[in-house]
Structure formats: C-alpha cells, structure tokens
Amino acid sequence: xxxxxxxxxxxxxxxxxxxxxxxxxxxxxxxxxxxxxxxxxxxxxxxxxxxxxxxxxxxxxxxxxxxxxxxxxxxxxxxxxxxxxxxxxxxxxxxxxxxxxxxxxxxxxxxxxxxxxxxxxxxxxxxxxxxxxxxxxxxxxxxxxxxxxxxxxxxxxxxxxxxxxxxxxxxxxxxxxxxxxxxxxxxxxxxxxxxxxxxxxxxxxxxxxxxxxxxxxxxxxxxxxxxxxxxxxxxxxxxxxxxxxxxxxxxxxxxxxxxxxxxxxxxxxxxxxxxxxxxxxxxxxxxxxxxxxxxxxxxxxxxxxxxxxxxxxxxxxxxxxxxxxxxxxxxxxxxxxxxxxxxxxxxxxxxxxxxxxxxxxxxxxxxxxxxxxxxxxxxxxxxxxxxxxxxxxxxxxxxxxx
Numbered sequence: 208x209x210x211x212x213x214x215x216x217x218x219x220x221x222x223x224x225x226x227x228x229x230x231x232x233x234x235x236x237x238x239x240x241x242x243x244x245x246x247x248x249x250x251x252x253x254x255x256x257x258x259x260x261x262x263x264x265x266x267x268x269x270x271x272x273x274x275x276x277x278x279x280x281x282x283x284x285x286x287x288x289x290x291x292x293x294x295x296x297x298x299x300x301x302x303x304x305x306x307x308x309x310x311x312x313x314x315x316x317x318x319x320x321x322x323x324x325x326x327x328x329x330x331x332x333x334x335x336x337x338x339x340x341x342x343x344x345x346x347x348x349x350x351x352x353x354x355x356x357x358x359x360x361x362x363x364x365x366x367x368x369x370x371x372x373x374x375x376x377x378x379x380x381x382x383x384x385x386x387x388x389x390x391x392x393x394x395x396x397x398x399x400x401x402x403x404x405x406x407x408x409x410x411x412x413x414x415x416x417x418x419x420x421x422x423x424x425x426x427x428x429x430x431x432x433x434x435x436x437x438x439x440x441x442x443x444x445x446x447x448x449x450x451x452x453x454x455x456x457x458x459x460x461x462x463x464x465x466x467x468x469x470x471x472x473x474x475x476x477x478x479x480x481x482x483x484x485x486x487x488x489x490x491x492x493x494x495x496x497x498x499x500x501x502x503x504x505x506x507x508x509x510x511x512x513x514x515x516x517x518x519x520x521x522x523x524x525x526x527x528x529x530x531x532x533x534x535x536x537x538x539x540x541x542x543x544x545x546x547x548x549x550x551x552x553x554x555x556x557x558x559x560x561x562x563x564x565x566x567x568x569x570x571x572x573x574x575x576x577x578x579x580x581x582x583x584x585x586x587x588x589x590x591x592x593x594x595x596x597x598x599x600x601x602x603x604x605x606x607x608x609x
Contacts, residue, residue: 215259220512227252230260231290231497231520232595241599242493245524246537255509262291264499264518270526270549272509276500276519278554280305283500283519285556288597289394290499290518297398299445300438302556305503309555315429316442319420320559325566328367332567335362336574344578348585348607352459355575356604360454360567367563368446369412369419378404382452386596398444405443409436420446453496454564456600457550458571460493461486464539465576466584466606471539476576484541486568491527491548492539495599498523498552523549524599582608 217226229236229248236244245268254269267273276283288303289296298304301312318324339358343349357379365372381404385397409421413436416422424439434442465472475485502517513519527548528536551558558564584606591603 215263217259218257218263218514220514221257222511225253225256225511227256227258227266228260229256229258229266230595231266231522232261234260234595237593237595237599239593241495241593241595242524242528245522246528249525249528255511262518264290264520265513267519267521268525269509270529270532270547273521273523273526273549274553275508276521277498277549277552277556280309280555282503282506284503285309285500287501287518288499290520290597292501292518293395295395297402297444298441299448300441302445302449306555311430312442313555313559315427316559319423320562322562325563328363328563329566329570331366332359332363332570333574335359336567336570338362340574340578347609348588348605351462351604351606352455352591352601353603356455356458356462359571360458360564361451363563363567364446364450364454367420368450369417369421370408370447374404378447378451382448383594385448386452386594386598386600401444401447402440405440405447409439409443449558449560452598452600453558453560454567456495456598457486457490457493457564457568459601459604460495461489461568461572462575462606463584463601463604464489464493466582466604468539469581469583472576472581474541475572476581478541479573479576481541482573482576483565483569485572486565487546488539488541488543490550490568491533491546492537494524494527494548494550496523496550496552497521497597497599498556499597523552526553579606580608582606 217223236247249268252268255265255267255272257263257265267276284305285303286305301309301316304312336359339355343354349355361375361379362372370378381397381401385394385401412421413425416425424434424442427434475481498521500519500521502513502515502519504515506513526532527550530536532547551561588605591601591605594600594602
C-alpha cells in the first residue's frame with residue numbers, strides 16, 4: 208500500500224489506508240502471468256481500494272462486493288465504461304445503458320443469441336475449427352494467437368454478423384490497438400476508425416440485405432419502429448469489440464494451460480466428451496475481462512464513502528480465483544461439483560454471446576486435442592507478452608508438437 212502523502216491529489220473522501228498503486232493497463236504485477244499477478248495484488252491489497260493511476264479510481268477485488276455493484280445499476284451505472292472517463296466515447300447499445308432502457312434493447316438482441324437461435328451456427332463452428340487447425344497441423348508448431356485463436360471465433364462471428372472475412376487482419380489490428388490504449392487521444396483514434404468501418408458496412412447492408420445479423424437488425428421491429436442509423440452504429444460497435452476479441456483470449460489462456468499441464472491435457476485428450484466442462488473450468492480459472500462502472504450517486508460501500516462520478520473497476524477474475532467460492536481455486540479440475548465465476552459478467556449485463564462462446568470453445572478443445580498430438584510451450588521461442596486493460600489477453604503463444 209502507498210502512503211497517502213505521495214505525489215498525487217487524494218480525494219477527500221478516500222481513506223489513506225485504502226490507497227494502492229495499480230495500473231490495470233500496464234501494472235508490473237501483470238507482466239508475467241496475469242492471474243498470478245492478480246493473486247499477488249489480492250494478497251497485499253484490501254478487497255476494495257483506490258488507485259491514483261489513470262485519473263484515479265476504485266478497484267474491487269472482493270467477489271461479494273463485485274456482485275453487489277453489478278446487480279445495482281441504480282447506484283453503479285454502465286453509461287461510462289472507460290477509465291479514465293471519456294465523455295466522447297462511442298455508446299455501445301445495450302452494454303452502456305442502464306435500466307429500463309437497457310432491457311428494451313437487450314430483449315431485442317437476445318432473440319438472436321439464445322441457444323435455439325444459434326444452433327444453425329454449429330456446422331459453421333465445426334467447419335472453421337477444422338479448417339484452421341488443418342492449416343497448422345503438419346507444421347509441428349504455430350503462433351497460436353495469430354494462427355488459430357484469432358481465426359476460428361473471428362471467422363464464425365464475422366460470417367454471422369456480416370463483416371467481410373477478407374478484412375480480418377485490419378479489424379483485429381483496430382481491436383488490439385483500442386484495448387491496449389489507456390491514452391484518451393489514442394483510443395479515440397481507434398474508436399473513430401472502427402466507427403468509420405461500421406458506417407461503410409451498415410450503409411452497404413441498408414442498400415442490399417444479406418443473410419446475416421446486420422440485415423436482421425436493419426429490418427428489426429424495435430418498439431414499433433426500425434432502429435435508427437445511430438442505434439445500428441452503436442450496436443455494431445459493441446458487436447465489433449465483443450465478437451472479434453473475447454473468445455480469442457479464452458482460447459489462448461486455455462491452450463496455454465493445456466500446454467503447461469500435460470496431465471490435464473492427457474486426461475482431456477482421453478475424455479473428449481468432457482470438452483465442454485473443460486472449457487467452463489478454464490474460463491473460471493482464467494477469466495480475463497475487467498468491468499468498469501461509474502458511481503451514479505453518493506453512496507457507501509463496505510463502509511467506504513463513494514462520490515457520484517467516481518469510477519469503479521470490477522476485477523471479475525477474482526470470483527473464479529476465490530477459495531471460498533472455488534476450493535483449490537488455482538487448480539484446473541474437471542471434477543468440481545460447482546464452478547463459481549463471472550467470466551460472462553453478472554447481473555443484467557451478462558454476456559449475450561455466452562452460448563456461442565461455449566459452443567466455439569467446446570468444439571475447439573475437442574478438435575484440437577483430436578488433431579494435435581501432445582504439445583508444450585516451445586522453449587526456443589520468446590515468451591509472449593500480455594495485454595492489460597478492460598479485456599486482458601496474451602499477445603502471442605508458441606506451442607509445438609511432434
């Protein structure tokens with residue numbers, strides 16, 4: 208913990224004993240293994256603390272406090288999801304809305320992401336999974352993030368939504384740049400580039416419909432009317448960010464674990480019918496999003512005064528790593544009776560795409576272990592870097608096999 212007399216202006220309502228220096232974009236604790244770093248932070252910091260980094264904000268590590276925040280939108284608003292706050296940040300419908308407005312849009316979106324509505328995507332998930340694994344199978348090694356993890360789920364999602372597959376590299380570059388940046392000017396540049404791409408795509412689809420989600424959104428009946436162009440852009444921005452990055456990170460963290468845990472890898476290889484359970488367990492162990500909220504009105508939490516406008520960062524990985532919720536939480540096990548985690552969020556903003564994500568991860572682990580022999584991290588290749596921020600991830604991963 209830091210001394211409250213350090214060289215920054217401590218807000219009057221922040222107790223000095225609650226101050227810990229932590230930069231969730233670039234903190235040194237996160238530069239090796241992100242989740243080990245979070246556990247080290249938890250060992251030295253209270254479950255709720257204030258950091259002067261990134262304009263100053265609260266950081267929540269305690270799962271019970273996180274659940275309180277995420278299920279109380281009246282006090283903890285989703286209307287500002289950037290730390291530091293950016294009043295000019297693009298709105299992401301429905302993610303950056305609060306009730307009751309949020310629920311209206313969420314009901315519209317849910318109709319396309321429920322299990323029965325995405326069942327037809329299973330054949331495409333299987334196709335793209337086999338396709339990209341086949342491309343690297345005989346090489347004996349790969350750069351997993353670039354060759355596999357950023358390919359399979361992104362191809363599935365781009366095809367589903369109606370994004371052009373030949374723009375994969377461009378779109379991934381924009382996403383990575385946006386999530387890496389904690390400088391408002393730089394992140395605004397990436398956001399505007401994404402919005403420009405979306406404007407072109409939506410305009411083209413308004414002129415000519417296809418069999419994709421963009422076309423369905425354009426023709427949707429929303430409260431007795433069509434969505435406006437601005438609403439389509441806002442929903443498109445959320446789809447762009449969520450669909451082109453999240454499952455990539457889940458696959459990368461999960462595959463790194465398999466490479467480092469030969470016993471678990473062998474067990475899952477022998478029991479492919481448990482691929483779905485393995486996907487859930489790996490999501491629990493390696494949850495990677497961080498969820499910002501803004502205090503909507505003066506309140507008190509855990510005996511600490513919070514002021515309207517304060518930013519709060521919920522480190523939701525800590526639920527999966529909590530020993531009370533998940534005994535022996537650092538271990539990856541298939542025989543857990545229950546798995547408690549917030550990998551898909553919690554409360555009214557639980558991830559709309561969670562069923563598709565689970566479908567993709569189950570198919571990936573099943574096919575990868577059927578096609579790729581025993582693999583490990585290639586010791587001759589450089590250790591890949593990590594990305595902090597709102598969506599944490601691995602920048603590269605080098606498995607090899609023979």
